[in-house]
Amino acid sequence: MRVDISLLPALAAAFILVFARIGAMVMLLPGFGESNIPVRTKLAIALALTLIVLPLHRSAYHVDMTSLTSLLVLMVHEIIIGIVLGATARVTLSALSVAGSLIAQQLGLGFVTTVDPTQGQQGALIGNFLTMLGLTLLFATDMHHLVIAALADSYKVFGPGEVLPSGDIAALATRAFAAAFKIGVQLSAPFIVFGLVFNVGLGLLARMMPQMQVYFVGVPLSILGGFLILAVVLTTMMGTFLDYFGEIMRQLTP
Template sequence: MLFDVLPQTAYIFILIFSRIGTLFMLMPGFSERAVSVRMRLILAVMVTLVFFPMVSSNYGSIPVTLVGIVAAMVKEMLIAAVLGLSVKFIMAALQIASTIIAFQLGLSFAMGPDPSTGQQTVQLNTFMSTLAITLIFVTNLHYLMIAAMYDSYEMFPVNQMLPLGDIAEYATQILGDAFIVGLKLSSPFIAYGLVFYFGLGLLSRLMPQLQVFFIAMPANILVGTVLFMMLLVSMMSWYMGHIEAVLGRFIVR
């Protein structure tokens, strides 16, 4: 009897781990390069053990072929990718916003490695990304991520086909929302840059012998930095609310 139960238990555990493990590889905060792969693996296994008694009844018997087992695993990872990439795209909106802000403030030349991806990016993006991840854990939004993991079993039942058309439409929508969020976050600095550089252009026409742009660069950085400090709290509060709204789409109320 024990040998009859073990294969079924192992099959269900692997499928749950496929979904949870993929989510931990994509979710912000858990998927950062600073978090070791071993730590992510331990967290994924622990959450899988917690979810096992709650969601194991949703799974059926073991498929008779290896292709059926692989197809079930791919389906679980695809469901996790929909949830994980949704939040990943919203985090990418922060990179868009920080790049625009750094360009408007004259700080686009200050480059450094991104702790999330390891690629070169503006230092302002490193600061805002680190702050966003910190706020996710401070405001307990990581609990909302775990709740979305659990409710994904109700939103995407195991024994039903995936709505690929709806998933493709949602992916297009969330990608467009990322650009909109990035523009909204940087919109005060776009307006500031237009006014500031319009004034410099007008001044350069009135005093063509003066190197206006060279002299005004320190003032641009100073005023822009002060404006950034004044708006940072409002920007990040609104941004955290948007992340909560995205995760709320996967919460079954």
């Protein structure tokens, strides 16, 4: 019996190219690409997704095994696509950080910072709480399946070897950043209104009672009132964020 192994080099090259796209995306994905996740775990996730996606899109790769330059160009192409997909999901999650920073400023907690595990740097305490809650809800509601679906369908939008649509990528990035800031402000809107009304009231109180220590009275009341509002609107806030995240991911799925 004779076994034909002539297709193995092309298959291996296709595997590497698929892994380049998926690996670049996994390294930036919320939940999977955090700095506190072991690198081996990230590689295992990327390899598992590669084994799933490769049979579906193997025919899309036409690799010229006689030219190393074309193979390297294809790999750079795939890495850029993976970065675009992962960065879009990462920017989408940053809406919660924007909302948390605005809320903290309104409540007088802007100086209270802790290490944000999703970014590896200092962030507002409320922003870190909202980010961790958002990540938990994304996995609890299976929204991460939309990310995997967007990855599989990305071959319809960004075909291997095709010229990168730089205009579409720029438009996608612009929409993602604008939408993240917009949603962040919308999520924090009740606290912005509360902060405006509360500070105006404190200003009037200071004018009417100059001898009163407004700061020592206002800060505890501001924090207490802010946490009460947060407890009331938290469910609505996270529901709005999940709808927004799903809409952005569906835009990547033709």
